[in-house]
Amino acid sequence: MGDNALMSDVLELVDVSVVRDGRALVDQVSWSVAEGERWVILGPNGAGKTTLLNVASSYLFPTTGTVSILGDKLGGVDVFDLRPRIGMAGAAMAEKMPRRQTVLETVLTAAYGMTATWHEGYEQVDEDRARAFLDRLGMNDFLDRKFGTLSEGERKRTLIARAMMSDPELLLLDEPAAGLDLGGREDLVRRLGRLARDPIAPSMIMVTHHVEEIAPGFTHVLMIRQGKVVAAGPLELELTSRNLSLCFGLPLVVERRGDRYTAAGLPLS
Ligand SMILES: Nc1ncnc2c1ncn2[C@@H]1O[C@H](COP(=O)(O)OP(=O)(O)OP(=O)(O)O)[C@@H](O)[C@H]1O
Ligand SMILES: [Mg+2]
Secondary structure (H helix, E strand, C coil), X not given: CCCCCCCCEEEEEEEEEEEECCEEEEEEEEEEEECCCEXXXXXXXXXXXXXXXXXXXXXXXXXXXXEEECCEECCCCCHHHHHHHEEEECHHHHHHCCCXXXXXXXXXXXXXXXCCCCCCCCXXXXXXXXXXXXXXXXXXXXXXXXXXXXXXHHHHHHHHHHHHCCCCCEEEEEXXXXXXXXXXXXXXXXXXXXXXXXXXXXXXXXXXCCHXXXXXXXXXXEEEECCEEEEEXXXXXXXXXXXXXXXXXXXXXXXXXXXXXXXXXXXXX
16 A cells, blocks of 8 residues: 555556656646546646556656556555556557467467466466457457458457456556447447446546546536646536537537537537
8 A cells, every 4th residue: 555545546647747858748647546537638648647547567667756557656666567457458568468379379478467368377267268258359250350340440449358368456547449430339339338337347547538428327527638637626617618619629519418528629609
């Protein structure tokens, strides 16, 4: 347990900045995520979303400020103990995956904290888990396909299954729906919604550019622009036209229909 961390805090950032070449990519961000919350991070290209996820996953130390992850203060804990407790799926991960490895192997290797296969020593129980996660993501028919031959959507679903493999307490998803067609997006939103509403699923943080990709079951939103927090809090309070317009820097109208959101620019008059 970190000194300042509350028992229920999955993530706590206090005055966190990441400075590169004299520029703050993340600028004095204070943010906490409590157990059971599912957060969406919204913001334009270059706002610092991926940088923030890299801090949250313990792969990037901030220049200033303090970070507690799953009750441990960054700097006071061995990150190699912390990292298996965090699942991460994003574009950077996709690039690290050997293209000739099968889908099943790609997920299975996560159990051993590796990106490449090691043919000895897989337990049947691990393989069963890998198959179950792939099934949950609709990847049953692709188990023996080479990762490199998958479509964008199939790759994303494989990497989410992979991120689940270590049974993480915190799941970080960087633009999981980017590059998917409308059907693929809706399918993923439905699956993420199921996960988000599952009380025993890990705490979740998902980065996206589009409010249409927010799955039912997500509870909170963090909006950032140029590294700074524009708004943070429960979706129903903070996901407003005003906040979204400030965040993306143009007049936008956000509408809620049932448990989904849409946003568009103001019609030209
Ligand atoms: N190591 C680095 N050195 C200098 N600048 C960097 C470094 N890493 C990222 N940046 C810059 O920091 C800013 C934020 O990058 P980041 O990848 O976090 O943005 P993002 O919100 O994820 O954007 P996108 O929506 O396009 O993925 C960008 O302007 C990027 O060019
Ligand atoms: Mg990014």
